[in-house]
Amino acid sequence: MPDPDVVIVGAGAAGLSLAYHLCAPGAAVPLSVVLVDAPPGPLRPPPRTWCYWEPPGGTYESALAASWPRLRVRAADGTATVADPSPYRYKMLRSDAFEALVGRRLSGAASFRRIEATVTAVRDAPNGGEVLAQDGRVLVRGRRVFDSRPLRRLPPARTTLLQHFMGWFVRTERPSFDPTTADLMDFRTPQPARGLSFGYVLPLDPQTALVEYTEFSPAPLDTEGYRRALRHYTQEVLKLGEFQVTAQERGVIPMTDGHFPRRAGRSVHRIGTAGGATRPSTGYTFAAVQRQSRSVADRLRAGRGLRMPAPYGVRPRAMDAVMLRALDSGRVDGSDFFTRLFSGVPGERLLRFLDGGSHFHEDLLIGLRTPVAPMLRTVVELPFLTRREPPPPPPTGHEKSTP
């Protein structure tokens, strides 16, 4: 059998999205695609929830669990800012529904093949790239290989924080949620010594919601630490009364100004979080993965040479580096910083900014909504800071999704 055009390693958000776009119907000459994913076990992440924003009618609309027309941020004193970010809606996609939707397309694609194996290395080969299994044998070769396996270590950086969180899907006894509004950041949580914390509430109906406790800080909590924070938030802050926890999710997402190379060889490319698709200032990744997958698939399907687009431009990355440093150094107060941004910038513009799609003059206006003096001090300081190796990350960042 000839080598496939494309080999993808990892069937998470990035691997599946790329396979989905590469195998779209309608190509004159379909590309042959092989997807390699780890067998069930510790390398495979448990079911997760991905949120992102776009106008109604997007690619995965039929698989969404929910979407919201309004977003709310609450200051530490409870003051609420509600934004209508139209034309965007905030959307929630469960990973199992996404896998099923992508699976339906892939099962109908004649030139698609799936392999279940633990990959230990991916490297250049004479006519493309090759993927190696645990016993050292070559599993598959392809003209191009896209690797989404998580990196063993985060890159050297001036600032490395983690966005770490645990969430409960709750069912309350009485109506407690407004299903038209997602609470992006609720700062009525006790703040950690370094970084910030907030509650995140995604209502599915008046009695059901995903309620999360999130920190941007140097290290994850232990399970009891998250449980304590969630008990406090659900009972003392939200005052939910009696509720049942039907599922749980937990994660750790890097927030770093380190550089993630997108190329790991002549024909080997990194995608997803491993390829720098996670926005350093927010942890959002899914939308950048979609933009990149669509662009790569369009070029390859049109028979054009591959140009891997950077997930974010130079300006958004520079602004994120300043924000991360200002936050980590304690120069700006995190809850005040985000509350000011949400109350001072129109919702649509802010979401476009967070996707890296705003114009220079809009970025300047947004910059003026931040505490200008400490941010400018940080701008001056950054070029003199050295990039250091961060401490080893927690092993997987995932935990089974049972309560």
Ligand SMILES: Cc1cc2nc3c(=O)[nH]c(=O)nc-3n(C[C@H](O)[C@H](O)[C@H](O)COP(=O)(O)OP(=O)(O)OC[C@H]3O[C@@H](n4cnc5c(N)ncnc54)[C@H](O)[C@@H]3O)c2cc1C
């Ligand atoms: C709980 C959680 C919630 C999140 N929520 C959001 C959100 O709401 N919005 C957002 O934008 N981002 C979110 N993120 C961040 C980001 O979108 C996700 O982490 C996303 O899954 C990253 O996609 P990925 O393809 O890079 O990695 P993953 O989805 O983790 O996929 C990696 C794949 O590689 C495979 N793999 C690993 N090792 C091997 C190996 N040795 N051999 C073969 N296969 C291997 C795994 O089985 C997996 O399929 C969240 C992250 C977590 C952990």
